[in-house]
Amino acid sequence: MRHRWPGLLLVITALAACSGTGGLRTSDGLFAPAVDTSRDNVDGLVVGHRLMAGGEYELALKAYYRAAAAQGMTVDVLSAVGSANLRLGRLNQAENLLRRALDTDQTFVPAWNNLGVVLMETGRYGEAERVFHTAFALDNGESAAIRENLRLALAKLENPSYDAENKSQFALVRRGSGEYRLLATP
Template structure:
């Protein structure tokens, strides 16, 4: 019987650490997500936290950070585009499409939402519409983004040859405001194969 006591004591300590009265670092929130307050007591921008999580491949946590940003800022075009992009990376293509369409309705000049909607449409094999969406993004961007130009080029090539992406290991670039880029393989399954 005495061999159970160390295990019971460890369980009690673990439960105490998880309880609401347990000690946490300042600004740790509920301890499950990225902090919502920095060391100075200022709120950390949920979009910034989400972008950093996206860059590190933590798409589910990024989506949660974007939802917190939505609660703080409302569903503006930045937040909608970010939520749509996180859903895209999670393979939730229909959700991503709906949210990104809402983003471009909110602001018809927001280039990242147009581009990322094009990526979703490519994933859904809606090539002609994706090509039109990439054209819109390219025109709004004045042709300055290499990622959007490459996405448009790949969409046009796929319209001419439907097997283009399989023959050339095609990658579409997912873009966000602020200059960061997230590369998106043509399917989430292809990522697991590498």
């Protein structure tokens, strides 16, 4: 019995130290410390963008879903999930998600551009041209990638058998507030 006191004293001291950090004290006086939320959690969108840049599209999709759980299905999240599905070749899912993103915010340039890429991949060149034109206008013509996508769509529209020397097309993914990152699609 005599040896239990130092251990019991240590437990009581530890619990008393935890009591100032927030948490839950139960009816029987036990204390359950709260999770430390004061640290900045890593944003799932940032992690997803990094995974996309590294070619890890399936893992990026999971990171984007974690961002959706934390933030909700914002225009950024919808566009990012759509972009990941585009890179995974899931064109119908990508199209649906990108259209949902545009229903949320009709001025979101990355969603317009990525939707245009999906439409090009599915052979709908006329609609792709209109979508790229909208993205180009909303971006004030500042993105060379969108300009090139628009040029390719116009070329395909005029000559459906047109095959550019460089088969890479671009997907535009928004990072943070206003910074864009271009991701080449094969």
